[in-house]
Amino acid sequence: MSAPLEFSHFSVMLPEVIEGLDIKPDGIYLDGTAGGAGHSSVIASKLTTGTLIALDRDADAIAVATERLSQYGERARVVRANFADMKNVCRELGIEALDGVLLDLGVSSYQLDTAERGFSYLADAPLDMRMDKRQELDAYKIVNGYSEAELCRILRNWGEEKFASRIARKICERREKAPVSTTGELVDIVKAALPDGGRSQKHHPAMRTFQAIRIEVNGELDIIPQTIKDAISLLRTGGRLAIITFHSLEDRAVKEAYTTLASGCSCPRNFPVCVCGNKPKIKFIGKKPILPSDEELAQNSRSHSAKLRVCEKL
Numbered sequence: 552m553s554a555p556l557e558f559s560h561f562s563v564m565l566p567e568v569i570e571g572l573d574i575k576p577d578g579i580y581l582d583g584t585a586g587g588a589g590h591s592s593v594i595a596s597k598l599t600t601g602t603l604i605a606l607d608r609d610a611d612a613i614a615v616a617t618e619r620l621s622q623y624g625e626r627a628r629v630v631r632a633n634f635a636d637m638k639n640v641c642r643e644l645g646i647e648a649l650d651g652v653l654l655d656l657g658v659s660s661y662q663l664d665t666a667e668r669g670f671s672y673l674a675d676a677p678l679d680m681r682m683d684k685r686q687e688l689d690a691y692k693i694v695n696g697y698s699e700a701e702l703c704r705i706l707r708n709w710g711e712e713k714f715a716s717r718i719a720r721k722i723c724e725r726r727e728k729a730p731v732s733t734t735g736e737l738v739d740i741v742k743a744a745l746p747d748g749g750r751s752q753k754h755h756p757a758m759r760t761f762q763a764i765r766i767e768v769n770g771e772l773d774i775i776p777q778t779i780k781d782a783i784s785l786l787r788t789g790g791r792l793a794i795i796t797f798h799s800l801e802d803r804a805v806k807e808a809y810t811t812l813a814s815g816c817s818c819p820r821n822f823p824v825c826v827c828g829n830k831p832k833i834k835f836i837g838k839k840p841i842l843p844s845d846e847e848l849a850q851n852s853r854s855h856s857a858k859l860r861v862c863e864k865l
Contacts, residue, residue, distance in 0.1 A: 562589030583634030710763030
């Protein structure tokens, strides 16, 4: 597959990520979401005898990353895989430990801007939303196959949509006449389901619905806790894990996983002494999440909701 020439991706908080990873020239680093290879390229450029492993499950991203990282030769290795499989990838590559891991969660600008991928509520396209086109589950199957209760659940849980029940009911009513086939049809259904005065002035009325369905299609939130545990298990002592999130659900999952790993003891608070024997596995780098600079926000509006959390393995 030839790399799509129009593939563009703004590397969110690039200076902050590079500082957070504390890159060593001879270190081994894994970028679990290579995308347009923006972060990956800078990481690779700072290596001398080290290695970068760039993962992505999107075939288009893999094509672009392979092309853009080719200048670094053996210093950069590109693998098509979900970051949830990083332990297996490292095992297959003969890598026993890492010095840093980066995860840039959520959907890429390229995926949003490529209408035919079906991620965007701003363009009419077939319902898809798969980051990995090899998988069977797509947005069409969810919209037309999930029960009303299941649709309501994902809209409420993954989209934090307060009108979830109304939207789910309207989807089911609409698909009784004919399948819902396109993003444009889904947008019209959502708009029709919202009550008068129920539309946000800040966000598109279908934003939360599309977020919820996309998360369900790609299993984005389910894999975060275990992926963080796997990343920490792969890191050497002093290695860094940096994760960029773009909405409250992602950030909450990352924060909770970090907090659990940093707290150590899991005994009930009323126990006089620790009996579990658990020790802290990480420490936070910075007390609060890192936010984009004013300069970056002026250049890229999609950075507005981004947060970067960095931890170090003890």
